[in-house]
Amino acid sequence: MLKKSLWSSFATDPEKYPKLNKDIAVDVAIIGGGITGITTAQVLTERGYTVAVLEARSVGHGTTGHSTGNLYIIIDELLSSLKSKYNKDVVIRVIESRKAALEKIEENVEKFGIDCDFSRQPLFLYEDVNNIKILEEIKAAKEINLAFTELAEDFPFEQDNGIKFDHQAQFNPLLYVLGLAASIDKEKCSIYENTAVRSVEEQKDRVLVNTSEAIVAAKYAVHATHTPKGLELQYHTTLGPYREYGVAAKLESTSHPQGIFWGYYKDQKYSIRSYSRGDENYLIAVGSPHKVGQAENNQKHVEDLVAFIQEQFIVGQITHTWGGQNYKPADLLPFIGRKTKNSREFIATGFSTDGLIYGTLSANIIADKVEDKFNRFEDLYEAARHQPAKSAKKFVKENVNVAGEFLKDLSFKGDDKDLMEIPPGEAAIITRDGEKVAVYREPNGEFKIVSALCTHMACMVHWNNAEESWDCPCHGSRFDTSGEVIEGPAYNALPKKIIE
Incomplete structure (x- = not known):
């Protein structure tokens, strides 16, 4: 969990x-x-x-x-992707609109005295194997006259090539x-x-x-x-609904490089940053995405991210793990x-x-x-x-x-299981009287049984073993083990069911 x-x-x-x-x-x-x-x-x-x-x-x-x-004026999908669909003027306006939003956040922090650790930081984009994405990004940045610098040899992480955009932000x-x-x-x-x-x-x-x-x-x-x-x-x-995960690990000091780091490791993109508040210092890594409700093993995605941060960086105890959702247009x-x-x-x-x-x-x-x-x-x-x-x-x-x-x-006919065959802390979709039901067995042995059909458009929900939720693979609705809506387009909870 x-x-x-x-x-x-x-x-x-x-x-x-x-x-x-x-x-x-x-x-x-x-x-x-x-x-x-x-x-x-x-x-x-x-x-x-x-x-x-x-x-x-x-x-x-x-x-x-x-x-x-992280707050930045380029987009998560990169400038080169945007440039492949839109002309120069549109790309420039997208950048201008995002810059205006970043400045609005900074203005609010100052205006209302919000204690949220806002600071201006650079964004680094780099690859560890080849420089295809970087070359495309350099070309796109040059075409819209967006200032950047290429990374120096003393960049702290292993990289084949990379660039830096100054004056982005974090909070x-x-x-x-x-x-x-x-x-x-x-x-x-x-x-x-x-x-x-x-x-x-x-x-x-x-x-x-x-x-x-x-x-x-x-x-x-x-x-x-x-x-x-x-x-x-x-x-x-x-819209494509996706989940990805975040992990935070303790750092022994504040010496970790400051900034937003987008690293491509063997074509897998990771977002990396440090965070300090008071005497607490952390390194955060976010990545390992998949379509909502379509991971064979959600926990494996989290474990892969933990393995990545431990292999690539000198960190202490893993203190936090979490999931997040996004919708890609x-x-x-x-x-x-x-x-x-x-x-x-x-x-x-x-x-x-x-x-x-x-x-x-x-x-x-x-x-x-x-x-x-x-x-x-x-x-x-x-x-x-x-x-x-x-x-x-x-x-x-x-x-x-x-x-x-x-x-x-x-x-899918559902698992042919008796309730008592489901181990405590695990879940299964079973069929009873021709109806698919989602069954979660609590650690104390009690059962929570709800309809397995999403209340949005009747797609069948799938079990998310990392977050103990029922996730819809069609449009991204998510429900807790009691059937209540966590997020997504669904308005209504999964109806509770009784199995004799």
């Missing part, structure tokens, strides 16, 4: 927010309390709007609290979001935790956001949930804006692993759209766009993958 993320170790006394238990009315209802939702709330309240933030669990502890804390993302949430005007913004949204109903002049115990009536609603909730197939069919750009042309619902999704930057950028774009103001980046990320030439290959790949998983699971 994975431990908590490193960032959560330093959020020891976060502000607690109530559960929504009565109907309310606001200008804007925001679904999700991560960096996207909290930043959007902060921007809108400063502009005079009343806001309600509805977080299903705890503010900042979802995707934001499981990210790297503790969880402390940042908690600090930003605490700074928001409480007269204009109410934040609710443990408040899961069950449905959203858009009407002519308002949006009704239905939670477990109450209804929020709003002029507008913002889906700040990393992926839109519900059957928003125009987005889910163009087929055309490499996120979807930010109105769900459809005249919709009262706004979407912010498809951030890949760049959610800290894109979540911040989304806040300004969406706030401008609420005010019916022009935003110079809105056309780049228009949520209702359709770019078949730029997304066709990945669109087909992702949907063939989803169809394959659905058909494979359709023919």
Whole structure:
């Protein structure tokens, strides 16, 4: 079982927010309390709007609290990938938009005095075997006149070739979001935790956001949930849901090189950074990705990452291991804006692993759209766009993958097991009375039994043995062992089942 993320170790006394238990009315209802939702709330309240933030669990502890804390103006998929799909002007504007978001984060840290270890750092990109990716990146950077330097021979890690982008940044993302949430005007913004949204109903002049115990009536609603909730197939069919893992190990000193390090080791990309707070010093490595619900052994991915950090660096005890989720857009750009042309619902999704930057950028774009103001980046990320030439290959790949998983699971009969054959701490999909059920046996021997069909689109969930969750291989919904939604497009829990 994975431990908590490193960032959560330093959020020891976060502000607690109530559960929504009565109907309310606001200008804007925001679904999700991560960096996207909290930043959007902060921007809108400063502009005079009343806001309600509805977080299903705890503010900042979802995707934001499981990210790297790295901030950079190039994209995770690299400039060369972006340049392969878009012209020079578009690539430059993407870089400008990301730079503006990074500067907004820095401005908020200073403005609100947020203690989150923000610092400007360089980004290093290097390979240990060949220099094909580096050469492509050098070419792309030169074409848009983006400043970089090639790595010197005294670079501390083994590398064949590499480059450095100066003036990027790092912080503790969880402390940042908690600090930003605490700074928001409480007269204009109410934040609710443990408040899961069950449905959203858009009407002519308002949006009704239905939670477990109450209804929020709003002029507008913002889906700040990393992926839109519900059957928003125009987005889910163009997004690939992925999980990757993070590990943190103790460092004996602060002498480890500072900066963001993206290393390609035998074509596997790892994100590496150090982090210090007080007398605690850590090295963090993130990587080992796979499609959600499609790993044969999730724990093996974590073990591979632990082995990597121990083989490549001088580290002490492994103190933290965690997983994180991201959604990769087929055309490499996120979807930010109105769900459809005249919709009262706004979407912010498809951030890949760049959610800290894109979540911040989304806040300004969406706030401008609420005010019916022009935003110079809105056309780049228009949520209702359709770019078949730029997304066709990945669109087909992702949907063939989803169809394959659905058909494979359709023919799966389930393990022919008696409940007592499932060892404590393990799980299995079994069939009873023609129905597939997901069974988890707790360490004390008790059983938790739920439907094995995802409540989003009825794909069969798969067991994640690293995080003890049921993960959907189609569109990335995840459920805990009681069937409750952890993340993803699913609104509703897996129904509980009884086996005699």
